[in-house]
Amino acid sequence: MIEVVKKVAQPHIIVENLNLWYGEKQALKNISLQIPRNSVTALIGPSGCGKSTFIRCLNRMNDLVKNCRIEGKVLIENEDIYGADVDVVELRKKVGMVFQKPNPFPMSIYDNVAYGPRIHGVNKKDIDGVVESALRSAALFEETSDRLKSPALSLSGGQQQRLCIARTLAVKPEIILFDEPTSALDPISTARIEDLIMNLKKDYTIVIVTHNMQQAARISDYTGYFLMGELIEFGHTRQIFHSPKEKSTEDYITGRFG
């Protein structure tokens, strides 16, 4: 039998009793889970179940939302990121995010990647190396090395998304959050991003929200299933897709509802 995950050996992120309200509406209900270091954790669930809201809690993106109230703890490296003395800019440097739609800045490929290191005060002489390294890690350097000064918006959708990943990597995060990173991409670009995510877990802890169940099954080590703001089940991906413990999880992943 495959064991159900309750505690993980090396949690990078520990979430305890997390509740979130948008005004009167409670969007997250008492979420507790541990996200293991150097692994890919996928969050699945029907639209509006709270999975995107949840990952946005991991780098305090919800701070920007009006009338949003949060209770509970999110510990990264045992530090509560909602503590009074936390520098949110530093937090978001540590916890990078890639969004559904590629959103490169309207500037050159090079400047997109260099933007973060520059504002974080990286030496000018070191920037070239940082940009190259980030583009290589995002599997984009070979395709762009001869046109780094070209506009980022001239790249294809898939390339733009890898550029956004390179931009995230350039500020040397520890954790990368992906919010449906391939939903706007064709299958080949999707496959490249999936390969990339699996390679990146050597150096980063990855949390990905996806509507694509096969994608979650293919690339993640752990999967969490959300429904109506609750975390219904969390476990090894193999267990979740092979023999989920909860009927609700089973019904969702087999398409019986949702």
Add this chain to the structure above:
Amino acid sequence: MARERYFQQLDLLKESVLSLGEMSELIFHDSMEAVIDLNVDLARKTLALESKVDKLEENIEISIFDLLALQQPMASDLRLVVSALKISADLRRIVGLSINIAKIPDKIEGGHIKPLIDTKKMSDIAAYMLENSLKAFLTQDAVLARAAAARDEEVDRLFYAVWVELIEMMAKDTSIISKATYLLFLIRYIERIADHCCNICESVVYLATAERIRLN
């Protein structure tokens, strides 16, 4: 409910496996009756059913490959599809062994060398195992599957007892070697059919519980 067509395909797959199971039961039953009574006509009718089984098994395989390629089943659906593939292969082997049994009456002239009492007992237990393994598949009943497989020990015991008896008979009277050898084949075929029933029971336990176990 979404994915109506997909669920219909899963239901159809299950029904097809059960149809193959019913045909296997019939062919095994008639081949045993033919060999016990040395009824050549019944044996020939039984042999003629093999091509229908091949067609049904082929259709099951095609529908499984379609489901895997086009629908990507998950969780209990995936276990159903994988179990159906394995069970249909076991049923096809049971039919193959029964067809071997149905070929025996034509080879034996002038009656058996002994009454087939223990051999009949073996085949009754194997038939019980087959019937209950299929019931367990229908209802996804792991307890029933384990209970059905547990009877394999009785089949094995009878197999060795009849085996020893036939060897002793051949040692005493070499003129019966040809007929006795067919009976040795017969008990071997029945013993193998019971083993395939155990395999089916293992697939049912996997389907019902996601546990991989050996019952053989």
